[in-house]
Amino acid sequence: MSPAPRELTPLAVSGTAVRRRAADLALVVGCHAATVLVIVPLLFITWHLVRMGGAGVSLEFFTHLPKPVGETGGGMANAIAGTALLAGIAAAIAVPVGVGAGLYLAEFGDGAIGSIVRTTADVLSGIPSIVVGVAAYGLLVVPMQRFSALAGGVALAMLMLPTIARSTEEVVRLVPRSYREAALALGAPRWRVIHDVVLPAASGGVVTAVMLAIARACGETAPLLFTALGSRFWSLSIDRPIASLPVYIFDYARAPYDDWNRQAWTGALVLLGLVTVVSALVRMTTRRIPRA
């Protein structure tokens, strides 16, 4: 005969359990609230830009030069092209140097030189952007005797460099040691390990770091004020002053003309949209074989 089933202790709700549930609930609510707080500013800015500048978005805005004060219409074609050129110059300088420095720091940077480079990069990233503009002014504008797209691009590159270098270092350090060992054990020399295995494995993170840096640089105004200066004309010469969206937004937003103010809003909306679209495109085209 089987023994009588043992009576189970009822699962009473004790004081500890209540406290535990309360703490759990508080944490879940807190995390959701924090997430919302992160998204709200972006949504607010986007909504505000669309409301104020959305009406001004037209084909003309992308294809025409600015009109003189008093005339309505016109666009910022020169500023859009200028921002693209400035970002291109900056990226052409900062991406190879920054990614190279990041690789160096991750692969060989455990010594004294590494910590010097790391500290330098951290200090550089803390320098106000206007000071970087002054540095580019002294470095290029003064010797060349003129404001230029090149000077603007160099100023932006200096801002991008530390971000790219340090982020690259972080993502390269995340590449598992086992990949390196596998490549070394197959007889790969160090540079092939880095070039064929480590960099491709880290490429997603590197691309993200580069895009973030470019996006930030596209919105910088202060370092361009006395390097690229600005221009009301169409130009793609790297040794001439060049228009850029942030400087236009700055000028137009301060101007005492309603029409210019409206165009400043539109310019801001276009800048935000372009940066978003370019980031998305770059991510899509650089996507490698998915993990797992």
Added chain:
Amino acid sequence: MDTTLDVPPVNRPELSRRPQPPAPPPSKPGPPRESRLSTEDFDLFYGATHALKSVALDIESNSVTAIIGPSGCGKSTLLRSFNRMNDTIPGVRTTGRVVVSGRDVLGAGIDVVELRRRVGMVFQRPNPFPKSIFDNVVFGLRLIGVRNRGELEARCENSLRRAALWDEVKDRLQKSALALSGGQQQRLCIARCLAVEPEVLLMDEPASALDPTATARIEELIVELRSRYTIVVVTHNMQQAARISDRTVFMLSGSLVETGPTAELFTRPREKLTEDYITGRFG
């Protein structure tokens, strides 16, 4: 396997002065086989830690040698000495000789890159690159400059067949290697080694991260491969050593305790320490 597709080996500089080894000798005891790997009075230090102590070991060609011993006894360190993978660890110092194909590989003038092509290595955790299956297998071939697509494809198939993986992956060679199961990944890593035609295969607990079925497949594979390669397997698993190896080396605290034919070492160990270990008295 008669399905094996043989491709002539790539030309490469000679590491040793010796000619290619003769065909595998008979498996029954006869004249001593040529020793492809050996160490003489080999000591290794990690900083102040004396990790390997006067290790003198001869490993026979075209056989499977298992190295057993408790954790931290230096068996992986010894294995990694044959292809100088310990070079990647800072603070490692060595004395004595490690001989591969007649050359002291610790000596000056050794091309470590060439050495590692001769002495392939399979790791404890499967470590395929985050690339396609095809790109994984031909990685080593591309390193030595093979560019011809047809040759790469032929060698890829050949290596995958030898690693008993071809039938499972032939339709998805361009898919990510990371989508394979753990056991398939490990066989892929073996195929990746075989693609560069090594003479020696070093395996560092090649099945310890795998489930029993995958382990059995790897073990079968090791036994199949021994006719062509000199294989050294480090293992925690004494049953595994007994199943797959011709000779077994027992290590303890950085020293070689006993070496002998596997059947003998497990049934009639000469040393008390070996007996205590294999009967589970410690370790």
